[in-house]
Amino acid sequence: MALCPCGRLAGASKPLTLEQCCGRFISDFEKAPAPDAESLMRSRYSAFVLERADYLLATWHASRRPATIAFDAGVKWLGLELRQHRVSDTTHAAVEFVARQKSPGSRAVRLHERSRFVREEGRWYYVDGDQL
Structure with a gap:
């Protein structure tokens, strides 16, 4: 079983599998919404x-959702570090994170962002974020 790319740990610092963690949200968005903004960001x-x-398009808030998403060829994601998960109220939250990636032929880069999320009709959506 593959480990979850988000790096979430269970008790005793045991890594979770994709199916135990983000996979359930990604594979069944309609029936298994992420329970909070942190879980949505990780997924x-x-x-x-x-x-x-x-999944990315389905979890992007309609007010900011792009028409399509293109992935850069050969990008290798190197890890995710959660810095902060802040809940403003029952429908608004923010998550600060650092994600690292490496493109072929270049040095690794870090994306440090504070993302904003909104909850509508029982589902969390990514709205936008500020790069830090």
Whole structure:
């Protein structure tokens, strides 16, 4: 069983499998929404690693959703670090994270972002983010 790309750990620092963690949200968006903004952010990271444009588009808020998503060829995702998960109220939250990636022939780069999420009709959606 493959480990979850998001790096979430169970008790005793044991890595979770994709199926135990983000896979259930990615594979069944309609019936298994992410329970909070942190889980949605983690599952979106995993969806980038797995190149699951369908999930990324479905979890992007309609007010900011792009028409399509293109993945850069050969990108290797190197890890995710969660810095902060802040809940403003029952329908708004923010997650600060650092994601690392490497493109062929170049040095690894870090994406440090504070993402904003909104909850509508029982589902969390990514709205936008500020690069830090």
